[in-house]
Amino acid sequence: MAQKTSQSPTQTLTRAEVAKNNTEESLWCIIDHKVYDLTDFLDAHPGGSVVLRQIAGQDATMAFYNLHRQEVLQKYASLCIGTIEGEKPEVIQKGPGDLSPVPYAEPLWLTPVFKSPYYTESHRKLQRAVREFVDRDVYPEAQQKEQDGTYISQELVDKMAANNLLAMRLGPGKHLTGRTLLGGVKSEEFDYFHDMIVAQELSRAVARGFQDGNMAGMMISLTAVRQWANDSALRDRVTDECLSGKKFMCLAVTEAFAGSDVAGIRTTAHKTPDGKHYLINGTKKWITNGMFADYFVTGCRTANGFSVILVPRDDNVTTKKIKTSYSTAAATAFIEFDNVKVPVNHLLGKEDQGFIVIMSNFNHERWSMACSVVRWMRTVVEECLKWAHQRIVFGKPLIQQPAIRQKLAKMISLTEACQSWLESITFQMCSMDYAQQSKLLGGPIGLLKSYVTRCAHDVADDAVNIFGGRGLTQSGMGRVVEMFHRTYKFDAILGGAEEVLADLGVRQAMKQMPKAML
Numbered sequence: 001m002a003q004k005t006s007q008s009p010t011q012t013l014t015r016a017e018v019a020k021n022n023t024e025e026s027l028w029c030i031i032d033h034k035v036y037d038l039t040d041f042l043d044a045h046p047g048g049s050v051v052l053r054q055i056a057g058q059d060a061t062m063a064f065y066n067l068h069r070q071e072v073l074q075k076y077a078s079l080c081i082g083t084i085e086g087e088k089p090e091v092i093q094k095g096p097g098d099l100s101p102v103p104y105a106e107p108l109w110l111t112p113v114f115k116s117p118y119y120t121e122s123h124r125k126l127q128r129a130v131r132e133f134v135d136r137d138v139y140p141e142a143q144q145k146e147q148d149g150t151y152i153s154q155e156l157v158d159k160m161a162a163n164n165l166l167a168m169r170l171g172p173g174k175h176l177t178g179r180t181l182l183g184g185v186k187s188e189e190f191d192y193f194h195d196m197i198v199a200q201e202l203s204r205a206v207a208r209g210f211q212d213g214n215m216a217g218m219m220i221s222l223t224a225v226r227q228w229a230n231d232s233a234l235r236d237r238v239t240d241e242c243l244s245g246k247k248f249m250c251l252a253v254t255e256a257f258a259g260s261d262v263a264g265i266r267t268t269a270h271k272t273p274d275g276k277h278y279l280i281n282g283t284k285k286w287i288t289n290g291m292f293a294d295y296f297v298t299g300c301r302t303a304n305g306f307s308v309i310l311v312p313r314d315d316n317v318t319t320k321k322i323k324t325s326y327s328t329a330a331a332t333a334f335i336e337f338d339n340v341k342v343p344v345n346h347l348l349g350k351e352d353q354g355f356i357v358i359m360s361n362f363n364h365e366r367w368s369m370a371c372s373v374v375r376w377m378r379t380v381v382e383e384c385l386k387w388a389h390q391r392i393v394f395g396k397p398l399i400q401q402p403a404i405r406q407k408l409a410k411m412i413s414l415t416e417a418c419q420s421w422l423e424s425i426t427f428q429m430c431s432m433d434y435a436q437q438s439k440l441l442g443g444p445i446g447l448l449k450s451y452v453t454r455c456a457h458d459v460a461d462d463a464v465n466i467f468g469g470r471g472l473t474q475s476g477m478g479r480v481v482e483m484f485h486r487t488y489k490f491d492a493i494l495g496g497a498e499e500v501l502a503d504l505g506v507r508q509a510m511k512q513m514p515k516a517m518l
């Protein structure tokens with residue numbers, strides 16, 4: 001029986017030496033040409049000690065990759081005691097910022113040799129820098145918060161603010177002036193393709209609740225303040241507070257009484273007799289980031305219509321946590337406004353004419369959601385390709401089953417089709433001003449989001465079938481697929497339900513219809 005020793009990971013060992021360490025007193029195995037000492041890990045192994053005793057002293061590479069994600073080995077790197085003499089690890093270890101070598105895991109413009117008319121070196125620089133930031137700084141916290149349901153840390157918010165990631169979330173505009181962006185990108189270069197890159201890279205933290213907890217509320221509400229505030233001093237102060245990460249903002253439109261049907265809301269804003277304030281009364285439901293928001297961009301009924309008002313939190317605002325099917329890290333709230341007094345300069349746009357504020361603001365929100373969902377679909381395609389490639393079923397890799405290849409073909413096609421349409425719409429956004437976008441792109445963006453989430457439905461469905469039980473399990477190999485299947489509906493409902501947006505798209509198209517019969 002071999003003696004248990006404390007070895008250095010740089011040492012080389014022979015297969016014969018490993019074979020001698022085949023008992024509970026000293027249990028080694030080989031995974032990808034590296035030697036692991038599992039003796040002290042036997043009792044801690046989530047898969048139990050029996051399976052480890054069965055591979056004691058042997059090469060367990062096939063068995064390991066049939067059941068574990070590569071990241072398991074990174075997490076337990078301390079168990080590695082050396083490498084097999086004359087052999088080299090074959091598995092690719094991805095570092096922070098690296099592109100994936102898996103086919104279709106990256107959009108075509110990031111795939112070697114493939115070209116795109118839309119992206120410049122500036123986009124590539126931003127993509128590299130944001131990916132590295134997400135891998136290093138966002139991913140670890142996202143995973144932890146998704147699990148424990150607590151909110152984003154001030155430390156990460158500060159880091160994002162310092163790197164102008166918060167500012168970039170609002171899209172192109174004057175709020176970027178004078179800021180140096182990640183990758184050395186100049187603020188005047190920043191267009192909607194840069195914006196798309198930020199949205200898509202951030203969703204690579206694969207934590208759907210945290211993804212919304214990560215300032216999604218500000219992203220969809222500060223845009224309305226920037227565009228529609230009547231008081232420029234207020235606009236600039238609030239912008240500075242939010243983009244520096246000192247204050248938090250959310251969009252408070254939906255209610256128990258009205259979801260996508262914005263016209264049905266019951267929260268009221270009555271002017272005080274002196275005309276200096278509004279008194280806000282009512283409730284809001286499903287408000288992303290509402291739990292920690294300092295400002296609420298709130299849809300209200302006013303004397304003769306609907307208005308949007310920036311409401312600061314005070315003692316008359318109460319927020320209660322709502323548990324949804326993704327993590328409470330999203331800080332989703334039920335809100336009560338009980339006689340909240342707000343100065344009239346907090347009105348956004350004109351009184352009773354809030355629809356244009358909400359509707360034009362929706363475009364960027366819905367488009368951003370489409371960006372993230374498409375990236376999620378791609379991540380799921382990557383997960384399925386990796387799994388089908390390494391999972392052995394009926395004595396051969398899963399990918400050798402034609403039924404699985406049919407599913408993958410469909411998933412890849414849907415993802416590529418959605419990305420291409422997204423890029424085409426993004427190009428239109430780059431060449432239109434805000435007013436043109438509001439007038440002409442509400443319909444196409446509605447159709448895009450609606451179609452993308454329908455495709456997400458199909459991708460999620462096929463992915464779970466490919467993963468089997470693991471696609472229903474919140475840890476281990478299938479955890480990304482499980483999360484996508486559980487949460488893609490957020491994108492199908494939030495920001496306008498699938499059917500409502502599809503209908504909007506057709507109604508808007510009909511407005512352009514020539515009067516004459518054709």
Ligand code: HEM
Nearest residue numbers: 036046047051055060063064067068069072076079476477
């Ligand atoms: C360095 C060696 C190993 C480490 C660090 C390790 C770690 C883990 C971890 C963290 C899990 C939880 C699931 C996950 O996160 O993927 C797990 C599950 C499991 N492990 Fe290991 N493991 C090792 C080697 C092995 C080997 C060699 C075998 C089999 C021969 C094995 C069999 C299993 C099984 C059967 C499960 C349950 C999987 C499931 O429910 O899908 N493990 N292991």
